[in-house]
Amino acid sequence: MRRRTDHHSVNWSTAPAVATPRLMARVLGTFYVAAGIAGLFAVLGPGAAQQSRSLTAVLAVAAIAAGATSLHWGSRWPRRVFHCLVASASLVIALVVAVSPDAAIAMAAASLLAFAAVDACFFFSLRLAWAHLLLGMSATTVALLVQGEVPISIALALNTVVAALGNVTRGLVIRASSASRDPLTGLANRRGFDDALQELLAAAARRDEPLSAALLDLDHFKQINDTDGHEAGDRVLCRVADVWRHELPPSAVLARQGGDEFAVLLPGTAGADALALVRRASAGHPEISVSCGVAEVRPGETAAELMRRADRTLYEVKAAGRGRCELAGGTGSTLARDLAAALAADDVAVHYQPIVALPGGAVVGVEALARWTHPERGAVPPGEFVPVAEQSGLVHALGAHVLRTACADLAGVRTAAGEQLTLGVNVSGRELTDPGYAQRVAAVLADTGFPADHLVIEVTESLLEGGSPDAVATLQALRDAGLSVAIDDFGTGFSSLSRLDTLPADLLKLDRSFVATVHSSPRRAQMLHSLVAMCRGLGLDIVAEGVETAEQEAAVRAMGCTFAQGWRHGHPVPFPGLLAAQAAPAGGVHRG
Structure with missing residues (x-):
């Protein structure tokens, strides 16, 4: 992909990208405080007249106060305020030089001009x-001449050093900025966007202001590259960048994440307003279709969570036909509306996948899984409609439907050994943080007659890593009521090994990626063997997910896994199909 060198690329005529308000405030504040302290030291020197001593002291104290103000509030100031402060610093330095009692103090004061030079070359465009x-x-040269004891040659020498210092600083800053810029469009790249996101997220929380993020893809961009060549694709990318740069407010952060993916941050903008902005921007290039997902930050939400919701909304838009901009959880979500209607009409089915005991292979339990067939689109993957339920607030209704249906179906269903069939149900973080969730589960068990000691609540490893006190308290209440807790997809997170002894869990469900590589990766196999041994030592039962072959079953059995789940033992099927498929006496299930 070729590079462009037009006015959108990083160059010396634009303000450095790393000069964010927060960093500008820190640098300016530090220099002001340092200059004020230097002025106080000068006041303490011998030989200064009382009048000049008093004036210098006042200016030094004022500089320290200005610096402290910049450090505390400067990140909220517009760029024009920094122009005033840098210019004021230069004029104050000239004033101190002019009233200095001798050449030494005058030169010391004049050398502080280096601070203003660094600020100017760091903060602003080259011009x-x-x-x-x-x-x-x-101003400083005139002040030195007025002071009368410093030759013009010394003043010019000082100016040369100050100018050189400022320009070297600018070169280093521009080089640092280029690492955060996309060379084709001149927009921020992924690194620059991530830095801006962290800063704006902290500022939004501090100021209690809204912040919205948007992710957009160019529809059918690969076809443009394949048909017309990469230069045509480059022109399309630059066209989109130009339009969006013009349409978005100055405070917005526009980035190219890579390929045909762009991202936008809109500080101070609520979700509905952000949606209107991105729709207006996308209308600016009607010849180029884009799909866009928008999300507004929620209280306490992390950067990753915010962008994950925007990404899920983008995925939903693309799955529904592309060419639209939608807000996460907004009323404009067609799929969310259809899912709500399906739940109201009891059109979301529950399928069951068998879980077998090792080493014998008898069916001892099932996992309940939601399945939805859209009247127009056909089967909608759970990986698509479950995130939509999360975003739109339908996850409570979806979870309640699956739990009640599964408990009603399986109450009294026995294994070949005559034991009640164990039921595993997935639960989301939003459900667990609801204070009334444990009571609603108890009510379902009472209504359906399903025994609490055979119900397993499955939660993801990432949810437990989050350490939500409400979620952990709910899990503990469920365990106190006789239910078991399983950590689902174990191995996809990062911190669980150090917390295995503290997590409120009874079972671990190993992520299918472990089982899939048990033969191809000796290191992964050894890791799995050690992990199973450690969990068994802690009294945790192990369910190996994704078991598809006899070889994989033999491997997890040899390692000591307690249970296995996967296509080798059955696909997810409706309840009648479960009973029919497992009717054989050897390990089947039946109604008691």
């Missing part, structure tokens, strides 16, 4: 930076 430099050097 404006040189305007500040010329202002500061001219």
